[in-house]
Each structure stands twice: as C-alpha cells, then as structure tokens.
Amino acid sequence: MNQPRRSQTALAADVLAVTNLRKIYGPTVAVDGISFRVRRNEIVGLLGPNGAGKTTTINMILGVLEPTAGSILVQGVDLATHRSQALQCTNFAAVYAPVPGNLTVQQNLRIFGMIYAVKDLSQRIEALLKEFDLEKFRHVKCGALSSGEQTRVGLAKAMLNSPHLLLLDEPTASLDPSVARDIRDMIRHFAAQGPGGVLWTSHNMYEVEEVCDRVLFLSHGKILLEGDPRALPGEHGQPSLEELFIAVAREPLEFRQE
Amino acid sequence: MSPQRTAAILLRQFYLIRGSVPRLVPLFAWVGVDMVLWGFITRYLNSVSGSGFNFVPSLLGAVLLWDFFIRVMQGVTMAFFEDVWARNFLNIFATPLSIAEYLAGLVLSSIATSSFGLVVMLLLAGGLFGLSFFVYGAMLAPFLLVLFLFGIAFGIMASGMVLRLGPASEWFVWPIPAIVSPFAGVFYPLSTLPRWMQAIGHLLPPAYVFEGMRRIILGGAVSGRELVLAGLLAMFYLLLACWFFVRMYRHAVRTGLIARYSAETLS
Numbered sequence: 001m002n003q004p005r006r007s008q009t010a011l012a013a014d015v016l017a018v019t020n021l022r023k024i025y026g027p028t029v030a031v032d033g034i035s036f037r038v039r040r041n042e043i044v045g046l047l048g049p050n051g052a053g054k055t056t057t058i059n060m061i062l063g064v065l066e067p068t069a070g071s072i073l074v075q076g077v078d079l080a081t082h083r084s085q086a087l088q089c090t091n092f093a094a095v096y097a098p099v100p101g102n103l104t105v106q107q108n109l110r111i112f113g114m115i116y117a118v119k120d121l122s123q124r125i126e127a128l129l130k131e132f133d134l135e136k137f138r139h140v141k142c143g144a145l146s147s148g149e150q151t152r153v154g155l156a157k158a159m160l161n162s163p164h165l166l167l168l169d170e171p172t173a174s175l176d177p178s179v180a181r182d183i184r185d186m187i188r189h190f191a192a193q194g195p196g197g198v199l200w201t202s203h204n205m206y207e208v209e210e211v212c213d214r215v216l217f218l219s220h221g222k223i224l225l226e227g228d229p230r231a232l233p234g235e236h237g238q239p240s241l242e243e244l245f246i247a248v249a250r251e252p253l254e255f256r257q258e
Numbered sequence: 259m260s261p262q263r264t265a266a267i268l269l270r271q272f273y274l275i276r277g278s279v280p281r282l283v284p285l286f287a288w289v290g291v292d293m294v295l296w297g298f299i300t301r302y303l304n305s306v307s308g309s310g311f312n313f314v315p316s317l318l319g320a321v322l323l324w325d326f327f328i329r330v331m332q333g334v335t336m337a338f339f340e341d342v343w344a345r346n347f348l349n350i351f352a353t354p355l356s357i358a359e360y361l362a363g364l365v366l367s368s369i370a371t372s373s374f375g376l377v378v379m380l381l382l383a384g385g386l387f388g389l390s391f392f393v394y395g396a397m398l399a400p401f402l403l404v405l406f407l408f409g410i411a412f413g414i415m416a417s418g419m420v421l422r423l424g425p426a427s428e429w430f431v432w433p434i435p436a437i438v439s440p441f442a443g444v445f446y447p448l449s450t451l452p453r454w455m456q457a458i459g460h461l462l463p464p465a466y467v468f469e470g471m472r473r474i475i476l477g478g479a480v481s482g483r484e485l486v487l488a489g490l491l492a493m494f495y496l497l498l499a500c501w502f503f504v505r506m507y508r509h510a511v512r513t514g515l516i517a518r519y520s521a522e523t524l525s
Contacts, residue, residue: 025513025514056514059514059517062348062352064511064514064517065514065516066512083354083356084354084356085354087352087353087354088354090352092352094348097348097349099346100344101344102274102278102340102344103270103273103274107270107273110269111273112266114262114265114269115263115266115350115354116353116354117260117263117354157349
C-alpha cells in the first residue's frame with residue numbers, strides 16, 4: 001500500500017464536522033442523525049448500498065439540500081448561517097453532475113473559477129489542464145468529450161479553488177483502470193500535500209481500501225461501522241472489505257449496535 | 259455581493275451566445291420581423307385613414323416598446339433556462355454564489371441582450387419607417403426604465419415558477435406577454451376596456467407608459483404623478499419577484515429538487 005498516512009499534527013484540524021445530521025422526506029428517514037468528522041489531510045470513505053443516504057448526505061454538505069436537523073461545519077464555518085463562506089472552501093465532483101456540455105473545457109473552468117474567486121485564474125486553469133491531461137481539449141465542448149474525459153474536467157473543476165473540503169461521489173466510476181489509478185494518485189497527493197480533506201464515495205472496495213484512511217458504513221441513513229478499511233474486515237470476521245460491505249448491506253441490524 | 263461571481267453568469271451567457279447561431283438570431287430576428295410587419299401595417303393605415311394622423315409613433319412605437327419589455331423578460335428567462343437545459347443547478351448552486359449574485363447575473367445578461375434588440379428595432383423602425391424616439395422627448399427614459407423594471411420582474415417571477423414546477427413549465431413562460439398585453443393597453447387606451455379589465459390594467463406599470471405615450475403623440479403632457487406611480491409599481495413587482503424566486507429556491511433546497519431537478523417534483 002502506498003497511500004499517505006496522516007500525521008498526528010494533521011489530526012487536530014477538522015475540515016468537516018457533521019453533527020446529528022438528519023433528513024426526513026415525509027414518512028421516510030433518509031439520513032438518521034449521523035455525526036462524523038473529516039480532518040485535514042484525511043480521505044474518508046462514505047460507503048453503503050444504494051439508497052443508504054450517501055448522496056443525500058453529500059447534497060446537504062453541499063448546501064443544495066436543507067437538513068431537517070443537525071449541523072454542518074466546514075472549516076469551523078456553519079453552513080446554515082454562512083453558506084457562501086463555507087462553500088468558498090468546498091468543492092465537489094460527481095458523475096451525475098457534469099459541467100455544462102455546451103461550453104468548452106476552458107470556458108467552464110474560467111466561469112467556475114470566477115464563481116470561486118480563484119486568484120491568478122488563468123495560471124490556475126493552465127496548471128489544471130496540464131495536471132488532468134486536458135490541454136488538447138481546452139477548446140472542445142465538454143459534451144463532446146468521452147465520459148472519462150468529462151470526469152477529468154469535473155475533477156479539474158473540483159480542484160479549482162484548492163478546496164479545504166473535497167467531496168467526491170464515485171469519481172472514478174467512468175474511468176479506465178489506468179486513468180483511475182492516476183486520478184487516485186492525484187487525489188491522494190491533494191490530501192497529503194494540500195490544505196484539505198476528502199470525503200469519498202465509491203462502490204469499488206479495492207479502491208476504497210487503497211485510498212481511504214478511514215471509512216464510514218452507512219445503511220438506512222445511519223452510520224453502522226467506522227474504522228480503518230484495512231483493519232475493519234478482520235475486526236468483523238470478514239475476509240475482505242467487499243465481503244464486509246455485502247454483509248452490512250444484507251444484514252444491517254447485525255451491525256447496528258457495534 | 260461579489261461582482262466577480264455576478265460577472266461569471268454574464269460571461270457564461272456571452273460564451274453561449276457567441277458560439278451559437280440559434281441563440282444569436284432570436285436576439286434580433288423576431289423584433290426585426292415585428293418592426294417590418296407593423297411598419298407596413300402603420301404605413302397602410304396612414305394611407306387609408308385619410309385623417310392625417312400618423313400611426314407610426316403610436317402603433318409602431320407601441321410595438322417597439324412592448325417588444326423591448328418582452329426582450330428584457332426573455333433575457334432573464336433565457337439565461338435561467340441555460341441552467342435548466344444544461345442540468346447545471348447542482349454545479350451552480352453548490353458554489354459560494356448567492357441568490358442575489360445569481361439574479362444580478364441574469365439581469366446583466368438581460369441588459370446586454372435586450373439592448374442589442376432595442377438597437378436593432380430603432381435602426382429598422384427609424385431607417386425604414388421614419389420612427390424617431392425624439393417624438394417622446396425626455397419621457398423616453400422613464401418609459402424604458404419602467405418597462406425594463408417590469409420586464410426584469412416578470413423574468414425573475416417566471417424563472418421562479420419554472421424552478422418550482424420543473425423544466426416542462428417553461429411553456430407557461432412564453433405566452434405571458436401575450437396574456438398581459440390586452441390589459442396593459444399597448445395598442446389602445448385603457449378606456450376602451452371593460453371596467454374589470456381597466457382595474458387590472460391600472461395595476462400594470464406598462465399601462466401608464468402606453469397611456470403616456472399616446473398622450474404625448476396627441477400633443478398632451480404625461481402626468482408626473484402617474485409616471486411615479488408606474489415606477490413604484492414596477493419596483494414593487496421587482497421586489498415581489500425576487501421574494502418569490504427566493505421562496506421557490508428555498509422550497510427546492512428543502513425538498514431536494516435542486517439536486518434532482520429532472521424529476522420535476524419531489525413533494
């Protein structure tokens with residue numbers, strides 16, 4: 001394993017503090033009072049079966065879904081009362097939210113860079129185009145790119161403001177294994193050297209084990225398990241993280257009180 | 259308010275229009291068609307009425323001012339629809355951009371596109387049919403301002419409605435000017451209308467503009483009190499529209515519609 005380990009000094013700073021977060025839609029409890037932290041230089045995996053509440057949680061952290069209860073602090077700033085300030089140091093990439101396909105790569109990066117008030121924007125765009133191997137696509141409309149290339153544009157957009165909190169919802173889902181590995185390396189480098197932490201969702205347990213410092217298992221809106229993805233399967237009598245995932249997804253009640 | 263974030267919305271619209279014939283042509287094509295069509299109608303009316311009354315400033319001028327209102331309104335809604343069509347709400351609203359900055363960006367986009375349409379109309383109406391805006395004198399500025407404010411208000415209100423009801427409801431937006439125009443007395447005095455329609459007309463700022471315009475052409479003077487009332491009404495509608503949009507946005511954030519807009523409704 002070549003993933004970076006967190007230093008003790010980095011543990012001190014929470015980039016994200018979620019407390020008793022709850023979202024109820026009519027009779028349905030989508031997220032049921034979850035609390036967790038993401039610290040600086042840490043990559044936290046948010047795992048769970050479809051419908052567990054992962055995307056609902058991410059949407060609440062992004063300020064596009066109002067929680068029924070609970071609080072979200074980004075870099076100590078309350079999202080509910082200081083939305084712009086909290087989102088200034090946040091960014092995200094998700095396969096279901098590509099940047100507009102009718103604008104070119106460079107145009108999209110410029111517009112989002114202005115929205116995030118990125119300093120020396122032109123230089124930052126050039127650096128990201130190079131980093132994500134997008135230089136030859138700078139004048140290509142994003143809708144004309146392959147899904148993998150669009151994912152790289154989304155990631156470049158997500159890195160524009162060097163966020164303290166980076167939310168990634170299945171960031172490598174549409175990438176080939178080679179590009180996916182490069183992207184994982186980049187995000188690990190970002191987490192290790194950059195100013196922030198990462199909250200990462202993925203259904204690829206190999207990837208989670210390789211990348212994440214800590215994982216949270218979510219099922220029916222509750223966090224059932226939390227720990228080191230390399231140690232957690234053994235602690236629960238499972239041979240691998242994937243087997244643990246399947247066990248949690250099928251028999252969540254067995255893990256509820258642990 | 260960050261001017262840079264507001265400018266980003268304007269820049270986005272510039273990029274889209276610059277690179278797209280289907281976006282560029284409607285900025286001048288429909289107003290151009292209206293000017294030519296109504297220009298010839300007024301020329302015909304001038305020739306058959308025999309009264310010596312010049313229909314150009316009253317009828318063609320009214321069409322021009324009303325088209326300006328429509329362009330202003332559509333300038334806002336078209337910029338908003340770009341986010342609807344590109345399914346961009348999640349990207350745009352998960353940023354530090356505030357609603358005030360977003361709406362200001364839509365308004366700036368509308369100023370740019372409607373000004374372009376206005377220039378085209380002035381060139382055609384003046385060049386082909388001899389319409390001169392100097393005939394309205396100093397009142398032209400308040401006339402345009404009232405119509406501009408009311409157009410912005412309707413554009414924001416319509417955008418809020420689409421945000422609430424989903425992408426398909428954009429079809430409610432296009433007929434709005436046609437529905438309002440009979441009550442606003444664009445082509446005839448309000449006194450022509452039945453009392454209940456007059457009552458509605460008096461609540462619409464454009465009605466005071468078109469009444470004033472006709473009074474000037476007939477050699478009278480515009481009532482300053484009515485013009486102030488029109489301005490205040492337009493401001494009231496603008497504030498109401500902003501309040502309405504914020505309410506619709508908050509509803510969309512509460513229900514999760516922003517994140518799943520293609521579902522159209524989640525409540």
